Amino acid sequence: MMLEHILVLNAYLFSIGIYGFITSRNMVRALMCLELILNAVNINFVTFSDFFYSRQLKGNIFSIFVIAIAAVEATIGSTIVSSIYRNKKSTRINQSTLLNK
Amino acid sequence: MAIAEFLLFVLTTTLGGMFLCGANDLITIFVAPECFSLCSYLLSGYTKKDVRSNEATTKYLLMGGASSSILVHEIELQEIVNGLINTQMYNSPGISIALIFITVGIGFKLFPGPSHQWTPDLYEGMLHSWFSSFRDYECNRSIRRQKDHPKMIISWLLRTNQIRWFFFSIFLTCSYGTKVEKIEKNQSFTTTDEGFLEKLRIIIAFLSVTSKVAASASATRIFYIPFYFSSNEWHILLEILAILSMILGNLIAITQTSMKRMLAYSSIGQIGYVIIGIIVGDSNGGYASMITYMLFYISMNLGTFACIVLFGGLPPLAGFFGKLHLFWCGWQVGLYFLVSIGLLTSVVSIYYYLKIIKLLMTGRNQEITPHVRNYKRSPLRSTNSIELSILFFQN
Numbered sequence: 001m002m003l004e005h006i007l008v009l010n011a012y013l014f015s016i017g018i019y020g021f022i023t024s025r026n027m028v029r030a031l032m033c034l035e036l037i038l039n040a041v042n043i044n045f046v047t048f049s050d051f052f053y054s055r056q057l058k059g060n061i062f063s064i065f066v067i068a069i070a071a072v073e074a075t076i077g078s079t080i081v082s083s084i085y086r087n088k089k090s091t092r093i094n095q096s097t098l099l100n101k
Numbered sequence: 102m103a104i105a106e107f108l109l110f111v112l113t114t115t116l117g118g119m120f121l122c123g124a125n126d127l128i129t130i131f132v133a134p135e136c137f138s139l140c141s142y143l144l145s146g147y148t149k150k151d152v153r154s155n156e157a158t159t160k161y162l163l164m165g166g167a168s169s170s171i172l173v174h175e176i177e178l179q180e181i182v183n184g185l186i187n188t189q190m191y192n193s194p195g196i197s198i199a200l201i202f203i204t205v206g207i208g209f210k211l212f213p214g215p216s217h218q219w220t221p222d223l224y225e226g227m228l229h230s231w232f233s234s235f236r237d238y239e240c241n242r243s244i245r246r247q248k249d250h251p252k253m254i255i256s257w258l259l260r261t262n263q264i265r266w267f268f269f270s271i272f273l274t275c276s277y278g279t280k281v282e283k284i285e286k287n288q289s290f291t292t293t294d295e296g297f298l299e300k301l302r303i304i305i306a307f308l309s310v311t312s313k314v315a316a317s318a319s320a321t322r323i324f325y326i327p328f329y330f331s332s333n334e335w336h337i338l339l340e341i342l343a344i345l346s347m348i349l350g351n352l353i354a355i356t357q358t359s360m361k362r363m364l365a366y367s368s369i370g371q372i373g374y375v376i377i378g379i380i381v382g383d384s385n386g387g388y389a390s391m392i393t394y395m396l397f398y399i400s401m402n403l404g405t406f407a408c409i410v411l412f413g414g415l416p417p418l419a420g421f422f423g424k425l426h427l428f429w430c431g432w433q434v435g436l437y438f439l440v441s442i443g444l445l446t447s448v449v450s451i452y453y454y455l456k457i458i459k460l461l462m463t464g465r466n467q468e469i470t471p472h473v474r475n476y477k478r479s480p481l482r483s484t485n486s487i488e489l490s491i492l493f494f495q496n
Binding site for chain 1: 127128131132135139142143146149150155156158159162163166167169170173174176177180
């Protein structure tokens with residue numbers, strides 16, 4: 001029964017992250033939701049590694065990789081945000097209407 | 102805008118793609134596309150003063166980030182599947198859910214049908230500072246691109262009939278192609294406008310080709326090896342993706358007025374054909390046909406983006422041979438619906454390729470046409486010999 005609780009938590013966080021990512025007008029908020037999604041996946045990994053491979057660390061190693069990559073992605077996202085901010089003085093996504101069909 | 106960062110980004114991207122092709126682990130299948138994508142975001146946002154390219158990079162980054170997170174979720178589900186397979190449950194719904202997630206995640210990287218929104222914006226935003234006054238300059242340059250490609254190396258590698266060598270050879274041609282372009286520019290990478298535009302051109306050619314190659318390589322391995330027992334399900338999913346991308350890509354390309362967007366949409370359509378090759382699989386040389394088609398696609402696209410005006414009618418014709426092989430393999434396996442849709446959309450794609458040629462021949466820049474004729478002769482020679490060597494050694 002413990003497993004299902006944690007899975008429900010993971011699904012909840014994942015869906016909140018996806019919803020926030022889709023409906024955010026601010027780019028910084030989108031990056032935060034991306035972090036939320038990746039952390040939800042981390043929780044899931046650790047849970048399943050405890051459930052399936054009790055003595056080995058097969059899932060936890062992956063979590064460490066995901067943490068590192070999430071950090072890099074946040075860095076690069078912040079770089080892009082800062083370069084946009086320098087050009088436009090705002091970080092709203094819905095103002096990007098230059099590239100239309 | 103120094104050269105050091107540019108080279109670093111390009112090399113790291115290639116490295117990520119190569120790791121992806123040689124991935125044996127789920128961890129590598131996650132980390133390598135991440136490495137590739139992150140460097141691609143940096144490459145596409147390289148011109149930080151340009152507002153449109155910033156916007157294109159934002160879209161690319163957000164879509165790429167979302168797809169990576171979905172891919173991670175899939176991998177975590179895949180791990181559940183491994184745990185379940187250890188306990189002998191082959192047909193659990195967890196496998197289906199994992200399949201759906203991975204198709205979405207990988208589907209973004211390849212951009213087939215539903216996930217293609219960001220591609221034309223990306224191509225257009227990165228190249229919008231292309232002026233027609235540079236066209237003649239580029240035409241002079243294209244004549245000198247007749248160095249020898251590693252054709253014989255590729256055919257020898259293909260002869261060994263191992264999938265890993267196939268993918269590596271694709272990457273070899275890919276990186277070699279970009280290097281050839283760079284060497285041909287007998288110009289230092291300064292901050293003048295011309296060198297800058299060339300860098301952009303290299304970026305866009307590189308991005309458009311390598312991401313597709315890497316993603317299709319990983320897709321074949323992922324779909325065929327762990328999901329072997331549920332092959333019916335991912336056949337259906339990939340069929341849907343292929344149909345959507347072929348139809349959407351080719352139909353929308355008709356209505357485009359901007360050439361860059363049209364090329365982006367045509368590349369979406371090409372991916373549909375490649376997916377047919379993935380579905381066919383190892384029987385009747387499906388993978389081999391996919392790889393030959395990718396080779397043609399590489400040469401076509403690199404030539405295209407390097408010299409956008411001089412698309413030429415011949416690359417599609419040489420590519421038709423690869424397409425024919427793909428369709429023949431698909432027909433033999435029994436994917437009649439897919440192959441018929443592929444044929445229809447190929448006919449449609451001829452229309453907008455010919456539109457470009459019509460513009461070339463009757464255009465206002467009459468001085469381009471002798472260069473066009475020279476360029477059109479060279480792909481015929483090079484791609485035909487590649488074809489012959491590949492087909493000869495495939496048996």
